[in-house]
Amino acid sequence: MAIIYCLMILGVIGFQVALILGAPWGRVTQGGQTEGPLPRSGRGVAAVSILVLVGIALGVLSADGHWPGWPSWTGWAAVVVNAVSMVLNWITPSAAERKLWGPIMTVMLGLALAVHWV
Numbered sequence: 001m002a003i004i005y006c007l008m009i010l011g012v013i014g015f016q017v018a019l020i021l022g023a024p025w026g027r028v029t030q031g032g033q034t035e036g037p038l039p040r041s042g043r044g045v046a047a048v049s050i051l052v053l054v055g056i057a058l059g060v061l062s063a064d065g066h067w068p069g070w071p072s073w074t075g076w077a078a079v080v081v082n083a084v085s086m087v088l089n090w091i092t093p094s095a096a097e098r099k100l101w102g103p104i105m106t107v108m109l110g111l112a113l114a115v116h117w118v
Contacts, residue, residue, distance in 0.1 A: 005060050006061060008111070019038055032092060
């Protein structure tokens, strides 16, 4: 489960990198307030998101007994971050963002939880 989770994280990181490089996907991220490419501040948020994504991926890997071997609470912290992200993506005012990220974040939350219970 942790490997599948991390592969999904890599996809989300790819999306964030594309946003930073100017992909015109503002309407499906960060509340959908921007048509086209994100402004500089939105690209900064995408960069910070990458750091968070790497951290939660490593937390889930650790919870599954893999490198980097962080304490088990980091896996639970990843679950909390995923749960908050999932809720935010389901309640965003952007219909396009809900349709894209709501299901993805729901699956990712399920995978993160499965690491702890399987």
